[in-house]
Amino acid sequence: MTTEEPITxxxxxHPHLLRKFMRYEKDFANLLALYSFYLYHxxxxxxxxILxxxxxxxxxxxWAIERIKRIKRILKELKVIDVLQKGVYYYVKLNFIYTKKKVMEILDST
Structure with missing residues (x-):
């Protein structure tokens, strides 16, 4: 078993992105879950x-593979992610990601 580095x-x-996800009422939770999973990784x-x-x-x-493909397709339609091929691997590019500096600015302002 490998130990993962803790997330600090x-x-x-962003709330704007959450509103986009909410438009897909039935898939809101799935969109949020998969996008959060990608952010974590x-x-x-x-x-x-990310690979x-x-x-x-x-x-x-x-999750079933079909469910993953369906939710990933919606994320691509929303232009939240892109799928890039490099050699034999496919990478998921996150188009909206906050830097550590920006996160600290947000947290300090609250």
């Missing part, structure tokens, strides 16, 4: 282009 930075989702991998295959997501979230 807050995961922030972006912090672990220290990049905004997170459908099988990886399936094993971690215990």
């Amino acid at each position: 930075q807050a995961i922030v989702i 972006a912090q672990l991998q220290k990049t905004n282009q 997170a295959t459908n099988n990886f997501v399936h094993n971690k979230l215990h």
Whole structure:
């Protein structure tokens, strides 16, 4: 068993993005869950282009592959993520991610 580095930075989702997700009433929770999962792994991998295959997501979230593809397609339609191919791997690029500096500014202003 490997130990993961603890997350020390807050995961922030802008209210505008939440409103976009809410338009998909039936899939709101799924959109929020998958996007949060991607943000979490972006912090672990220290990049905004994460290696997170459908099988990886399936094993971690215990979702059906079709569900993952459907929610990922909606995230792509909303232009929240892009899927990039590099060699044989597909990477998920997060288009809206806060830097540690910006998160600290937000937290300090509240």
